[in-house]
Amino acid sequence: AQSVTQPDIHITVSEGASLELRCNYSYGATPYLFWYVQSPGQGLQLLLKYFSGDTLVQGIKGFEAEFKRSQSSFNLRKPSVHWSDAAEYFCAVAQHGSSNTGKLIFGQGTTLQVKP
Amino acid sequence: DTAVSQTPKYLVTQMGNDKSIKCEQNLGHDTMYWYKQDSKKFLKIMFSYNNKELIINETVPNRFSPKSPDKAHLNLHINSLELGDSAVYFCASSQDVNQPQHFGDGTRLSIL
Numbered sequence: 001a002q003s004v005t006q007p008d009i010h011i012t013v014s015e016g017a018s019l020e021l022r023c024n025y026s027y028g029a030t031p032y033l034f035w036y037v038q039s040p041g042q043g044l045q046l047l048l049k050y051f052s053g054d055t056l057v058q059g060i061k062g063f064e065a066e067f068k069r070s071q072s073s074f075n076l077r078k079p080s081v082h083w084s085d086a087a088e089y090f091c092a093v094a095q096h097g098s099s100n101t102g103k104l105i106f107g108q109g110t111t112l113q114v115k116p
Numbered sequence: 117d118t119a120v121s122q123t124p125k126y127l128v129t130q131m132g133n134d135k136s137i138k139c140e141q142n143l144g145h146d147t148m149y150w151y152k153q154d155s156k157k158f159l160k161i162m163f164s165y166n167n168k169e170l171i172i173n174e175t176v177p178n179r180f181s182p183k184s185p186d187k188a189h190l191n192l193h194i195n196s197l198e199l200g201d202s203a204v205y206f207c208a209s210s211q212d213v214n215q216p217q218h219f220g221d222g223t224r225l226s227i228l
Binding site for chain 1: 147171219
């Protein structure tokens with residue numbers, strides 16, 4: 001069965017510091033991979049996605065993520081964090097191909113706190 | 117010009133009542149979804165409709181019934197509400213099942 005693990009429940013970084021949020025998935029083939037961000041009281045906003053091709057994908061708000069097949073990982077990175085980045089971050093996986101139903105399986109989420 | 121809109125934003129009601137949550141998308145998407153986010157922020161899909169046809173029906177109590185009158189709307193009706201139904205419910209849509217999903221702002225349901 002497909003699953004997504006975000007090992008870090010809570011991360012605190014100083015403003016201006018670099019950030020890496022970890023995501024590991026379990027899936028029989030190469031899945032579609034996503035990172036979403038949820039600000040308090042808001043819905044989920046898509047940061048970036050990986051479908052195929054270049055394993056380093058760029059997203060909005062200065063985020064990027066790297067797909068590593070050998071490690072079944074899709075870690076999210078940002079070189080310099082801003083206070084407005086404080087939010088909940090979700091990694092998600094979807095199967096693709098003829099059997100795709102669009103079903104997203106989410107990780108448990110990582111809460112990012114930014115210190116001034 | 118909200119892309120995916122849900123109403124109401126907050127819903128407080130008593131156990132045993134029946135309530136509905138409405139969702140509309142103006143993106144011209146073919147596929148719509150309902151997700152439940154529990155108190156630990158865990159997100160799980162409940163239903164999905166593609167061109168008004170049900171394509172995902174997870175293990176959800178049959179007290180929950182989705183209705184899609186047209187491609188732009190997917191409403192969620194809940195009968196005989198229970199305490200465990202308290203959660204945030206998110207509607208989402210995508211161009212098709214292979215495209216990224218756009219989420220609404222959620223409906224926070226509280227059962228007294």
